[in-house]
Amino acid sequence: MADVEIQKQRIAMAIEFDGRVFHGWQQQDNATSVQAELQAALLAVEGETVVTVAAGRTDSGVHAEALLVHADVSSARWQRSHLAYLHGLNSRLPDSIRVVGVRAVKADFHARFDCRGRTYRYLISNRNTLSALHRWRYFWVPRALNLEAMQEAAAHCIGRHDFSSLRASGCQAAHAIRTMSKVDVSRDGFAISIEVAGDGFLYHMVRNLVGNLVEVGLGKQTPEQFRELLAQQDRSRGAATAPAHGLYFIDALYDDFSASDLIGKS
CATH class of the missing domain: 3.30.70.580 (Pseudouridine synthase I, catalytic domain, N-terminal subdomain)
Structure with missing residues (x-):
């Protein structure tokens, strides 16, 4: 049978x-x-x-x-x-x-x-001691970060740009042009959150962005220098890649629903 x-x-x-x-x-x-x-x-x-x-x-x-x-x-x-x-x-x-x-x-x-868009969140622990609870959830930066400068720099990413300056060498994407709809930097106590949404992301793009924003926050790079870095389209001139453990994939957007819409539903 x-x-x-x-x-x-x-x-x-x-x-x-x-x-x-x-x-x-x-x-x-x-x-x-x-x-x-x-x-x-x-x-x-x-x-x-x-x-x-x-x-x-x-x-x-x-x-x-x-x-x-x-x-x-x-x-x-x-x-x-x-x-x-x-x-x-x-x-x-x-x-x-x-x-x-x-x-x-x-x-x-x-x-x-x-998928029409993806959203990531990156978490930074900005306090002078390493947390026992958040060690593998946040990127620890013990020196004070200038939130306003980071926000000013992040705003340069909004819109459609060539993000070669934030593209890792192993990236296999055909090109580096992406559209970012959101790059928000906020603080809640010791925690700094960087939320990024766009139509697509390059290999290590968010982590490379965070590495540069941290340099801006530390005063090693100005927001205008970050804008110039993006325009140069040269990854070798950028900051070090932020560690993986601060990064979260938080949503994927489709025509009639998003991944986050499904949480707690069945």
């Missing part, structure tokens, strides 16, 4: 993870990745290999609050209970990864190619 074809349902999942224990999102040989752990959980639920596709890759040590991922799963199993499906996945994932929201999407939906 021929095998009965299992009807599939494409779903979108918002994934939260602690990046310090992973070598990034993408599955790779001889390294622990978020994708490999998620696909192992899906295999346990589905009984067959399930391929996942994410809105973007994250580097080793980078965290996520709502990375959007799509996968094709059993329609019957999904329809029985969306909430049970979410909890079933989470029960098979390590504590460092959680599916925080799910929804059904069209069969041709693509987490990467349909």
